[in-house]
Amino acid sequence: MLLPVTAVLVAFLGWPLLLVLWESLFVGGGLSHGNYASLFTRSLYRESFFTSLALSVSTAFLGTVIGLPLSYAIHRSGRHKGFLMALTSVPLTFSGLVVGFAFIVLLGTSGFFTLLLKRFVDINPLEFSAFLFTWRGLVVAYLYFLVPRMILTMTVAWSNADWSLMEAATSLGAGGGTVFFRVLLPMLGPAILSGSSLLFAVSMGAFGTAFALTGSAVKILPMVIYTQVSDMSSDIAQADALAIILTVTTTLVIMVYERTFREVK
Amino acid sequence: MNDVKSAKNDSKNGVELVGVGKMYGNVHAVRDVSLAVKEGEFLSVVGPSGCGKTTMLRMISGFVAPDSGDVRIGGASMKGVPPRKRRVGIVFQNYALFPNMTVYENVAFGMKAQKWPEDRIKDKAAALLEMVGMEDRAGAYPRHLSGGQQQRIALARALAIEPRVLLLDEPLSALDAKVRNTLRFEIKRIQRNSGITTVYVTHDQEEALSISDRVALMRGGALEQLGVPAELYASPASEFAADFIGVNNIMRGVYQGDGRFVWNGRTLFVETKRDPGPAAMMVRPERFAPAEAGPVLNEPNINILEGRVVGKVFLGPLTRVAFSVDGATLLMDLLSAAGEPLSAGDPLRARFAAADAHLL
Numbered sequence: 187m188l189l190p191v192t193a194v195l196v197a198f199l200g201w202p203l204l205l206v207l208w209e210s211l212f213v214g215g216g217l218s219h220g221n222y223a224s225l226f227t228r229s230l231y232r233e234s235f236f237t238s239l240a241l242s243v244s245t246a247f248l249g250t251v252i253g254l255p256l257s258y259a260i261h262r263s264g265r266h267k268g269f270l271m272a273l274t275s276v277p278l279t280f281s282g283l284v285v286g287f288a289f290i291v292l293l294g295t296s297g298f299f300t301l302l303l304k305r306f307v308d309i310n311p312l313e314f315s316a317f318l319f320t321w322r323g324l325v326v327a328y329l330y331f332l333v334p335r336m337i338l339t340m341t342v343a344w345s346n347a348d349w350s351l352m353e354a355a356t357s358l359g360a361g362g363g364t365v366f367f368r369v370l371l372p373m374l375g376p377a378i379l380s381g382s383s384l385l386f387a388v389s390m391g392a393f394g395t396a397f398a399l400t401g402s403a404v405k406i407l408p409m410v411i412y413t414q415v416s417d418m419s420s421d422i423a424q425a426d427a428l429a430i431i432l433t434v435t436t437t438l439v440i441m442v443y444e445r446t447f448r449e450v451k
Numbered sequence: 452m453n454d455v456k457s458a459k460n461d462s463k464n465g466v467e468l469v470g471v472g473k474m475y476g477n478v479h480a481v482r483d484v485s486l487a488v489k490e491g492e493f494l495s496v497v498g499p500s501g502c503g504k505t506t507m508l509r510m511i512s513g514f515v516a517p518d519s520g521d522v523r524i525g526g527a528s529m530k531g532v533p534p535r536k537r538r539v540g541i542v543f544q545n546y547a548l549f550p551n552m553t554v555y556e557n558v559a560f561g562m563k564a565q566k567w568p569e570d571r572i573k574d575k576a577a578a579l580l581e582m583v584g585m586e587d588r589a590g591a592y593p594r595h596l597s598g599g600q601q602q603r604i605a606l607a608r609a610l611a612i613e614p615r616v617l618l619l620d621e622p623l624s625a626l627d628a629k630v631r632n633t634l635r636f637e638i639k640r641i642q643r644n645s646g647i648t649t650v651y652v653t654h655d656q657e658e659a660l661s662i663s664d665r666v667a668l669m670r671g672g673a674l675e676q677l678g679v680p681a682e683l684y685a686s687p688a689s690e691f692a693a694d695f696i697g698v699n700n701i702m703r704g705v706y707q708g709d710g711r712f713v714w715n716g717r718t719l720f721v722e723t724k725r726d727p728g729p730a731a732m733m734v735r736p737e738r739f740a741p742a743e744a745g746p747v748l749n750e751p752n753i754n755i756l757e758g759r760v761v762g763k764v765f766l767g768p769l770t771r772v773a774f775s776v777d778g779a780t781l782l783m784d785l786l787s788a789a790g791e792p793l794s795a796g797d798p799l800r801a802r803f804a805a806a807d808a809h810l811l
């Protein structure tokens with residue numbers, strides 16, 4: 187049982203990662219940590235690193251806060267549940283590029299809603315849609331495919347929830363706040379943790395949506411890696427180093443995050 | 452002085468259901484149930500699944516609002532009183548302990564929610580943990596405890612808020628037989644010592660008979676019979692009650708009047724007085740005894756049936772013998788004796804007294 191799992195992990199995760207790591211250690215044919223040091227020395231890399239972190243933390247947080255009540259509503263929607271779940275899964279089937287273009291078509295400078303708003307309220311389409319092409323715009327676009335992920339994770343948790351815990355707490359005289367913070371949240375804790383970790387990881391690595399919306403205007407780490415690989419001045423070793431940094435950071439953040447909030451041992 | 456006080460207590464009701472009903476869709480979960488649980492009384496509610504016993508419990512705790520009728524606790528109507536204000540302690544089938552809290556925190560939860568002073572919480576929690584024999588596990592988390600231990604903590608937690616009523620919803624059905632038996636009598640002991648009005652829901656009639664002051668039998672949302680355990684056992688009000696409470700032989704025939712009952716062409720004697728007509732006669736298996744060989748001559752107070760043994764089951768102290776009489780299979784319980792001589796195919800003469808036959 188363990189052997190095939192290990193074999194798959196080594197072949198498709200361990201080995202490629204090792205190759206990338208190995209390549210990243212060379213600068214001009216010689217072993218060096220230069221590709222890593224450039225994260226601190228080159229402002230483009232540093233900024234893209236922090237933009238990616240800010241983007242991912244925001245989307246993970248907002249996606250969790252929005253997804254939680256929605257997942258509850260869907261869980262309680264009775265006979266419509268199946269339909270709503272199917273609808274929720276639709277955004278997950280789109281590639282990031284499609285999502286990006288969808289936002290341009292809807293909210294871009296000559297987008298559907300932008301023009302509609304312009305007709306009824308006096309707005310400047312350029313000013314209105316400018317927001318879309320900043321990292322905050324990316325947050326909105328990312329939520330489109332992150333919230334469904336949160337909902338799917340949480341509906342499982344809601345169906346496994348033990349409601350007698352809430353009844354026990356209520357019958358013991360606890361008010362709504364106490365029940366929510368002392369009983370409900372700890373009970374859903376593991377699901378919220380894994381859901382928000384998933385959102386963070388997905389948005390750290392997401393690329394297509396940002397590419398379609400902002401080209402390379404908003405510097406996020408995956409975009410910088412892409413330009414390193416595709417530009418005329420391609421520097422594969424540098425791209426490798428940034429990819430390793432992206433992987434390690436994502437893994438570390440999730441580990442520390444889960445360690446901190448997982449009270450229930 | 453004491454007599455006056457106890458007489459007064461006897462008349463006081465801990466919990467009262469007045470014509471309560473509840474519909475789910477077009478199904479009557481509970482229909483027009485009126486029932487008074489006296490203060491300090493231990494009342495069990497039994498019945499097959501779907502009989503409305505759990506809905507009834509949830510109406511007392513306030514998590515289900517009755518469509519009609521009224522629930523009263525300590526004489527006061529609970530209409531509009533939310534569960535958290537009812538001071539009702541609940542013990543759930545799945546324990547429902549808070550997994551993120553220690554045993555102590557679980558027991559202290561209700562007292563903290565009700566803002567008791569810290570030292571009083573400590574004293575009370577310690578006393579409760581000692582009462583349920585768990586004082587050395589105060590720092591443990593529920594997942595480190597066995598099912599039986601968890602249910603003890605759940606009981607302590609429910610009693611901590613000094614509830615006016617204790618509700619237990621099949622508290623033992625998730626436990627194995629040995630623990631179930633120990634805990635059953637422990638619950639009874641604790642209930643008797645604290646004198647708390649208790650409503651105990653179970654599908655296990657034996658459990659209900661063994662610990663209750665009175666038993667309420669439910670069927671299809673309605674109250675079928677209410678009485679002390681011995682009464683339910685000896686004189687069930689219906690065929691359903693006779694069948695649900697204990698093991699029974701039910702023989703359908705015609706009552707001739709005059710203490711004569713005709714079953715499969717045989718005339719049997721009964722003592723129950725009723726109008727002639729089709730009827731069911733019930734005899735508990737332990738009321739049968741082997742009879743001496745001889746001619747079948749039924750006397751007015753002794754009935755004798757001749758048949759053949761079809762099988763037997765060893766139950767420890769008892770051996771249950773199945774025997775057939777004119778194609779009908781009846782059960783007889785005998786004290787297990789060494790070298791039990793009866794085996795399948797043997798002829799058997801079974802006797803029972805007219806007084807032990809109950810006509811429905």
